[in-house]
Amino acid sequence: YGQYKEDLEAYAKAEARRLKTLQKLRKKEETIRKKQLKTYRSAWERRLAGYFTAFWHHTFAKLG
Numbered sequence: 001y002g003q004y005k006e007d008l009e010a011y012a013k014a015e016a017r018r019l020k021t022l023q024k025l026r027k028k029e030e031t032i033r034k035k036q037l038k039t040y041r042s043a044w045e046r047r048l049a050g051y052f053t054a055f056w057h058h059t060f061a062k063l064g
């Protein structure tokens with residue numbers, strides 16, 4: 001019984017370690033995937049970007 005308990009304890013520790021490393025890896029992959037995805041802009045951000053673009057094209061873009 002004692003040997004079985006020690007083996008089970010070692011197995012549980014190894015399994016917990018393996019699951020923890022898998023979870024860290026999955027979290028890291030998720031953050032990388034989120035960075036690669038292009039985020040959508042909200043309506044007011046699109047509108048504001050449109051105004052700045054028009055302003056730029058009619059003013060500073062003509063200077064260069």
